[in-house]
Amino acid sequence: MKRRNFVQSSMLAGASLLSTGVLNAATLTGCADPAGVTTTAADKPFNLNYGIHDGMFKNHAGDNFVEQIKFAYDKGFRSIEDNGMSHRTEDEQKKIGDTLAKLGMAMGVFVQPGLGNDSNMLASGKADQVEKFIASCKQAVEIAKRINSKLVTVVPGDFVRNLPIGVQTGNVIEAIKKGTAILEPHGVIMVLEPLSDNPDLFLRTPDQAYAICKAVGSPSCKILYDMYHVQRNQGNIIPTLDLVYDEIGYYQIGDNPGRKEPGTGEVNYKNIFKHIYNKGYRGVLGMEHGTAGQGKEGELALIKAYREADSFM
Incomplete structure (x- = not known):
């Protein structure tokens, strides 16, 4: 299968509701949508597919993530992401997967099991690190099956100071x-995330991730374009996005400074969302950020912020 077709079909899995004009028309008139939930114009699905995370609506729906997902659905969100999915029990994973399937919602990324920012050193080229990475890819496939996911976040780990950067890049x-050989037969895509958290990280910019994806040459290796980290590391979000667009498999959102919802910092997300929409992307955009306000009022303000940033049509 061609790489472009493979990625497009994988990223849009579970998001079919977003492609129908019928759903938008129904919600605008206050009718019941295909999941049986009656919504108003204020709660209609967004133009883009923003994915909530656990805790984002706990003041309205409680601590149970499944209930938060249902609340988010009622407010127009049609996907989730969950960095901690691999730490949940198999029963929890299945319940979340079943809930998403029932509501017609999409699953965004989860972090590959056992691979936090500082728990793997792929740049080192050491055999034990590679073996651990391969094992984590196998685990990720099983988790992806339970939650109907096609996207898993991978962070290569830290820079190795006693090796030339070219050698480290080759090791990664x-x-x-080796990891894509495990994932590709199952249609699972690892998205490499450039980060800004500390100067020791190996992968920091989208162009660096782009070069790696091109060298790997697999539809199961793409870029996670986290706009919060891009803004902190280099800015220039839209031009950089255009340069690496054909290797982007996922987006994450967070305003800067503060890493809160759109409109709380310096990033013009309304323009960025319009640009992403016009590029043709219809996959999940993960809401990987906190909430600026407190309690229910803060959660409602977050929803309002997304309505404003999404009002580019």
């Missing part, structure tokens, strides 16, 4: 090739 490419 070779490790990822």
